[in-house]
Amino acid sequence: MLFTSLPFVCFFVIFFLLYWYIFSGNLKLQNSLILTGSYVFYAWWDWRFLFLLIGSSALNYILGIYIDKSKNEKQKSLLLWIGLIQGLGCLLFFKYFNFFIKSFISAFGVFNIKADIYTLNIILPLGISFYTFRTISYLLDIKSGKIKPATDWVVFFSYVAFFPGLLSGPIDRPKTLIPQLEKKRVFDYSQASDGMRQILWGLFKKIVIADNCALFNAEIFDHYKTLPASSLLFGAFLFTIQVYADFSGYSDMAIGLANLLGFKITRNFNYPFFAQNIADFWRRWHISLTSWLTDYVFMPLSAYFRDYGKSGLILAILINFTLIGAWHGANWTFVFFGFLNGCFYIPLVLRGTLNKKKKAGSQSALKAFVNMAGMFILLMFTFLIFRADSLSQAFDYYGKLFSPSLFSGFVITEKLNTAVTLLCIAIMLLTEWLQRDKQHALQIDAIKIFPVRALIYFGLIFFILSFSATKNADFIYFKF
Secondary structure (H helix, E strand, C coil), rough: CCCCHHHHHHHHHHHHHHHHHCCCCCCHHHHHHHHHHHHHHHHHHHHHHHHHHHHHHHHHHHHHHHHHHHHHHHHHHHHHHHHHHHHHHHHHHHHHHHHHHHHHHHHHCCCCCCHHHCCCCCCCCCCCCHHHHHHHHHHHHCCCCCCCCCCCCHHHHHHHHHHHCCCCCCCCHHHHHHHHCCCCCCCCCHHHHHHHHHHHHHHHHHHHHHHHHHHHHHHHCCCCCCCCCHHHHHHHHHHHHHHHHHHHHHHHHHHHHHHCCCCCCCCCCCHHHHHHCHHHHHCCCHHHHHHHHHHHHHHHHHHHCHHHHHHHHHHHHHHHHHHHHHCCCCCCHHHHHHHHHHHHHHHHHHHCCCCCCCCCCCCCHHHHHHHHHHHHHHHHHHHHHCCCCCCCHHHHHHHHCCHHHHHCCCCCCCCHHHHHHHHHHHHHHHHHCCCCCCCCCCCCCCCCCHHHHHHHHHHHHHHHHCCCCCCCCHHHHHHH
């Protein structure tokens, strides 16, 4: 069930009515409904992998209790390792097994050795990257004494499978979501209305912008060898917008849905296109993943390499970002994408400006704009690697992009849709710039005149109904 589909709308309306009108005031029944609804939502995609989700939840629930009870540090570590091996083992098998096999075969091919190894027809369980990181952080936080284990199994199972963020995040930490599941919830009209606004903004970004960009990108990237370089540059621009509108649109809807149920979950994007440098960008982009890896991977690595000064810090950053890239998928393009982003940090480390944030008014508006424009151009060319099927295809695209035809007119097939898509992109960027100090772009409570607010809402609904793409694409991050 896509958030943008009719089956999900029907599912959520029934769920919402049961949650607030039938089970209101009964915490256990509400949590049981959350768990049941999350399992129905997940099984809708492929019921077979529901057992993997339940099994992982059960194992980590038990391990969390015994890690907390144990007084022996070696026993705590052993129990933690059991959880890590289970979680990472499943992730490595389902997501990376064929990748390792193919890479192994390719490595032998360099030496003209034919390795006769067959890959398996492995289906990637949806959301496994997200719920695995939830369970790992749960065990690590218990082991370090940051949290106590959940005593109610329904609460813990609901934390792992919470359906708004199950398939594409955000990756909520246990200390964020579990206490909210343990506490009685009362319907809050202002929170619910804010959630509806965020859902509307997410729908606009996904259905009108991301899905229309996807149609153009499919044509451009499938025929890039025969198109002029100007079209390839246009494709690079549209894909950068598509990735953001698609993923942040999902996050907006997930956060909005959680608000409707009385939950505050992790913010995942903070207007990343307005970043001043690469470090600022990654503090704003996929925040729940980058903060997760910062706490559990980068910080331990930087402590381990601290005796090596800036070289050690650079090494920790490169390892961390290579893992960020690899997390996105089993392809060398993602690994290189992550490594390249890590390399962009090196000048900041060498200049000693890695953790320095620009204060408001500390630089001219022109310089701030130049920095943002430069960052966007850097992202455009970097995301081409993210989009490519292979590194060779990415480099071939680069080769054709930087050619004399870059200054020729670009080829497009549907001028009306192109114009509307570009108009909606401009609306999105302008609105988010004006609202850059708010949690989301449609947080317009300051506009006290209701007809003005209503005009904005109906304007977005008009765009959604009139200019939605002819084909609704899956969310990009479902693949990860």
